[in-house]
Amino acid sequence: MAATWAVRAGLGVVVFTLSLEVLVWVCRRSRSRSKGVLKEVIFFPTNAACVEHVFMPAFQCPCLLQHGVETSFARLLRHILSANSTLDLCVFAFSHMDLSRAVLALHARGLVIRVLTDKDYASINGSQIGLLLKAGICVRSDSGAVHMHHKFALVDGRRVITGSLNWTMTAVQNNKENVMVTEEPDLVTPFVREFQRLWEANDPERLRRTAAPL
């Protein structure tokens, strides 16, 4: 009888210890998952440096700029180029050639790209919007606001890149700017919804129907 109780007590202790271990692991995993969600802030301006290593890691670029430096701009480019399926851009001014090159590279990889931009800034000198259109990327310009002043990107619908930074050389190399990058669902979901709302509201076909005389 005593032996039976000893076995039962022993088993109880083993089960207890194992359960504790499992619970501690579950707790840790739950905390690290929340901690591990991408939350990054990038500040500008950044020093001019070559970004060829971001586009083509093996390429030995002969240009005169500093090479292999991980600047704020290189980090921003990496976040954009990390897209696997979709890229939704909502950008006020878009004249930076390397940012345009990144978007065109994703388009060439077959990703679905949608660009929503400001109607006045789409056609100014140096704007990259014409190049994107020429490549067959779907672009819409905001018809309602004084300015479509957003500067955010949605990578695969689950990562938002947003802040004060317009997609221009002046912003990247000369201004004090910030860009926040996060996959925190509570922050990403509102941007996904707002993009979809603005995209549908600025559908040229829909606008044509609305404007048509009765």
Add this chain to the structure above:
Amino acid sequence: MAATWAVRAGLGVVVFTLSLEVLVWVCRRSRSRSKGVLKEVIFFPTNAACVEHVFMPAFQCPCLLQHGVETSFARLLRHILSANSTLDLCVFAFSHMDLSRAVLALHARGLVIRVLTDKDYASINGSQIGLLLKAGICVRSDSGAVHMHHKFALVDGRRVITGSLNWTMTAVQNNKENVMVTEEPDLVTPFVREFQRLWEANDPERLRRTAAPL
């Protein structure tokens, strides 16, 4: 002997059950704390509506605008007015009179307020920076960048309000804009550090010493 084992086994079961309960509670608390951190996105433009109820809840405003409406702008104002000890502003263009009124109200309450702004936009027509200076608020303008293009505020050093929105009437009422409000430490801390860095870098006394002839 059997009775002793029975008591031990019984105690084991009680301890096991209690430990499980405690661990489940700790896990839930840990998850809900992470879930409960303020993470909000506010979109603009917003319809013009009276915001007197945000400043003075009991006041019956006789103006012609719609009253008692919780617009995006009212939410933004509430976040700013929630400050208890400090408000650090890093704003490019600041001409919105109700935002200026909120900052002046916090100053009158005795909060420590620091304003860092763009040197070119500080003195344009309609800028509120002169009013803040006149009230005795400490203002510095960025001396280095082409534009100090940030548009963020730090409330009590633990809540960041940031986005594309300049502090102007056009931005609030006419443009497509976003403002993110969060107390997520991984997102707030970089802004706190950047503000402090820019504040020190633009200390007029330090700049005077640097510019003094040898």
